[in-house]
Amino acid sequence: MKGLKFILAGIVFGIVMVKSEAVSWYRIQEMFRFQSFHMYGIIGTAVIFGMISVFLIKKLKLRDVQGVQIRLAAKDKQWVKYAVGGLIFGLGWALTGACPGPMFVNIGYGYLAMTIVVLGALAGTFVYGRVKERLPH
């Protein structure tokens, strides 16, 4: 099955999110209160290893499994959406202690009440799609 590798990658993601406690509401609170290095350490090492990897991928012109040279799409430069959208996201991130990945990991872990957060997130995505044209970007 072609899709199996994506399921496996997801499984590793789910496990690491739990074992590093990045799915924890408490840990997110600790981060926003600057009372521990833990979350900064996780995000920081991920970004540093990520930067080195992406640099090497570009430098060595590495190819993906289909033989196509790996190219990373540049983000468009519309600043309002990043600042305002980011701020709105952050409010929800601190309130629920979850971002889109961890809310699903939490459901798998057994916190079924997270389904409500997911429903809210789907509704929020839907509302954005409806009003997109009327928002500054």
Next chain:
Amino acid sequence: MIELLKQPWPWYTSGAVIAAIMVTLLFFGKSFGFSSNLRTLCTLAGAGKKTSFFDFDWKTQKWNLLFLLGSVLGGLIARTWLQSQQPLQLSAATITDLNALGIHFDGQLEPEQLFGLQSLSLQNVGLMLAGGLLIGFGSRYAGGCTSGHAISGLSNLQLPSLVAVIGFFAGGLIMTHLLFPLIF
């Protein structure tokens, strides 16, 4: 080996594994970004009939839905076979601060008081719906969440992603320090 995996993982191993997942997806010809799934799920639910934003071929995103499925299974596996017996090592200062808000630290991943099924009060449901709404709306508005901007975007030295991440933190700080005392 299993005993070792059961321990809470130090932050640097987790950061390295997260970066490895991002790189693996790049080699599969995809890019790491979780919140796109929320849009795909809206499309699957039929939102594309009325709104052009959701009118796209969801099959191009099937791989990401499988990744989502895997992440749920990962949570289940961690709970079933890799659960640690020791309580979460939360900083004492955070425990004190949360206590002052009336939220008690119980050593689990999530406060039972907020996310336990037996404490599912109308207020908790409202808070979770509101939080989810902000996350869904904000991540689509910003064109990505923590995985797409903080990990993928910053790794690719994207200035727009840095702006988004600063926004994530500003929003989080406002919620934690200004709004929490009003909510709890």
